[in-house]
Amino acid sequence: xxxxxxTTDGAPATTSMSRRILDEAARxxxxxxxPATTVRKITAACGVTAGSLYNHYGSKEEVLYAIxxxxxxxxxxxxxxxxxxxxxxxxxxxxxxxxxxxLFHTERRIEGLVARTEWRHLPPDQxxxxxxxxxxxxxIFERTLERGLNTGRFRLNDPRSPGPARVxxxxxxxxDMCINAGQWFRxxxxxxxxxxxxxxxxxxxxxxxxxxEAGDRES
Amino acid sequence: xxxxxxTTDGAPATTSMSRRILDEAARxxxxxxxPATTVRKITAACGVTAGSLYNHYGSKEEVLYAIxxxxxxxxxxxxxxxxxxxxxxxxxxxxxxxxxxxLFHTERRIEGLVARTEWRHLPPDQxxxxxxxxxxxxxIFERTLERGLNTGRFRLNDPRSPGPARVxxxxxxxxDMCINAGQWFRxxxxxxxxxxxxxxxxxxxxxxxxxxEAGDRES
DNA sequence: CTTATATACAAACGTTTGTTTACCAGACCC
DNA sequence: GGGTCTGGTAAACAAACGTTTGTATATAAG
Numbered sequence: 001x002x003x004x005x006x007t008t009d010g011a012p013a014t015t016s017m018s019r020r021i022l023d024e025a026a027r028x029x030x031x032x033x034x035p036a037t038t039v040r041k042i043t044a045a046c047g048v049t050a051g052s053l054y055n056h057y058g059s060k061e062e063v064l065y066a067i068x069x070x071x072x073x074x075x076x077x078x079x080x081x082x083x084x085x086x087x088x089x090x091x092x093x094x095x096x097x098x099x100x101x102x103l104f105h106t107e108r109r110i111e112g113l114v115a116r117t118e119w120r121h122l123p124p125d126q127x128x129x130x131x132x133x134x135x136x137x138x139x140i141f142e143r144t145l146e147r148g149l150n151t152g153r154f155r156l157n158d159p160r161s162p163g164p165a166r167v168x169x170x171x172x173x174x175x176d177m178c179i180n181a182g183q184w185f186r187x188x189x190x191x192x193x194x195x196x197x198x199x200x201x202x203x204x205x206x207x208x209x210x211x212x213e214a215g216d217r218e219s
Numbered sequence: 220x221x222x223x224x225x226t227t228d229g230a231p232a233t234t235s236m237s238r239r240i241l242d243e244a245a246r247x248x249x250x251x252x253x254p255a256t257t258v259r260k261i262t263a264a265c266g267v268t269a270g271s272l273y274n275h276y277g278s279k280e281e282v283l284y285a286i287x288x289x290x291x292x293x294x295x296x297x298x299x300x301x302x303x304x305x306x307x308x309x310x311x312x313x314x315x316x317x318x319x320x321x322l323f324h325t326e327r328r329i330e331g332l333v334a335r336t337e338w339r340h341l342p343p344d345q346x347x348x349x350x351x352x353x354x355x356x357x358x359i360f361e362r363t364l365e366r367g368l369n370t371g372r373f374r375l376n377d378p379r380s381p382g383p384a385r386v387x388x389x390x391x392x393x394x395d396m397c398i399n400a401g402q403w404f405r406x407x408x409x410x411x412x413x414x415x416x417x418x419x420x421x422x423x424x425x426x427x428x429x430x431x432e433a434g435d436r437e438s
Numbered sequence: 439c440t441t442a443t444a445t446a447c448a449a450a451c452g453t454t455t456g457t458t459t460a461c462c463a464g465a466c467c468c
Numbered sequence: 469g470g471g472t473c474t475g476g477t478a479a480a481c482a483a484a485c486g487t488t489t490g491t492a493t494a495t496a497a498g
Contacts, residue, residue, distance in 0.1 A: 017475080032339070036254035039456060048476070051458080055475055060456065117336065120251070158421040159431065165418045166410065172403055173396045173422055180395035191385065199384045202377040203392055207426040212378065236445080258486060267446065270488080274445050279486070440498085447492075454485070462477075468470090 090148030155209030309367030374428030
């Protein structure tokens with residue numbers, strides 16, 4: 001996991017300093033935001049002095065970019081795995097997606113929030129990379145929603161409204177729910193992250209009007 | 220509306236400088252965050268020099284506090300009005316709450332986002348004020364949810380789960396949906412803020428399992 | 439006219455910022 | 469031993485920070 005820079009795969013006693021800087025910086029960006037977090041605070045949290053950061057990263061911005069890149073790669077991978085686990089029924093796919101995304105943002109809420117809020121402070125080309133990754137995640141949800149509507153598993157027709165709710169709007173609503181759960185959830189409230197993810201999956205299925213099907217247990 | 224400081228109620232040609240500073244600061248806090256926004260940028264946007272800000276506010280923090288206070292007062296007032304308009308049926312109350320909150324955060328997304336994200340940079344007692352206001356908003360939603368469950372209008376029992384979804388969890392999910400809509404919504408996408416608010420109200424009613432009742436038109 | 443008040447300005451304050459530089463201790467290879 | 473590399477240190481850099489100061493000007497009151 002932690003690949004030390006040049007050693008021949010012998011695991012170092014402590015996590016490598018490069019990795020340590022990433023973790024402490026993520027925590028500080030989460031608490032205070034990127035601009036208010038100084039290089040001196042980051043390095044002090046790692047037990048070294050300011051100049052040392054530049055042995056591992058070219059700038060403070062580069063540290064932020066590394067954090068965001070890792071978070072987005074991991075979340076995309078996790079969602080695609082969940083999609084496969086859902087089989088070919090859109091409702092089961094959607095439930096898996098919601099579960100996985102909620103779990104990711106509760107278990108790794110520090111990186112999750114930083115990735116959502118601090119990309120503005122990156123140079124434009126790197127900021128665009130982050131936005132593209134967010135768009136890919138959204139597309140995964142939109143495709144599953146469309147599949148569920150086409151197969152008649154989801155129902156989004158408001159009797160008081162001219163047309164059905166738009167798929168992109170529904171996808172955004174679901175994403176905002178799952179992503180922001182990480183901001184308030186604390187595992188000490190008598191509710192585990194797993195239980196929260198299950199409740200969210202249930203709520204989202206109700207939200208898209210997924211009728212309980214034969215084969216799903218009924219209470 | 221804009222009360223100029225000393226004139227005898229004759230409307231000034233331009234909005235007063237105190238108000239102007241508030242608006243420009245809000246926009247800059249929204250774009251770059253509080254710590255990355257300098258006093259010089261704020262005052263330059265108002266066409267004056269840095270020192271002039273201190274004729275109107277005691278510090279940069281005080282500007283942030285004024286923005287947050289105004290936003291929270293307005294949103295609480297709007298929600299309570301919506302609650303009254305909903306009558307005594309919990310489903311109609313909930314629909315009004317969702318509509319109003321979504322509208323507020325789309326029409327005033329700048330203040331809305333700043334209020335949600337920048338309170339960390341306030342001194343502890345003022346930060347607590349903001350958190351208290353957020354808690355009051357959450358309670359409004361929780362009470363309406365409880366009323367709907369007690370009167371049987373809402374249904375939150377997951378057949379695959381031991382108990383029903385917790386009211387506080389459902390309230391958070393709804394709040395995250397509405398509040399964050401302001402971050403991505405742009406009125407140029409062929410969807411007005413009103414239509415978005417209506418769709419969200421519909422989605423939330425499905426989410427809480429509100430059965431369409433006699434008297435609501437069916438398509 | 440005189441006086442007071444509000445608000446603008448330019449300039450400076452001490453501090454902190456991200457980053458660079460020059461130097462040094464230890465590990466490894468031959 | 470000597471040579472090279474890695475990754476640390478202390479000190480310095482210009483630039484930018486929030487804020488204070490002294491001063492000018494315009495408006496309104498007495």
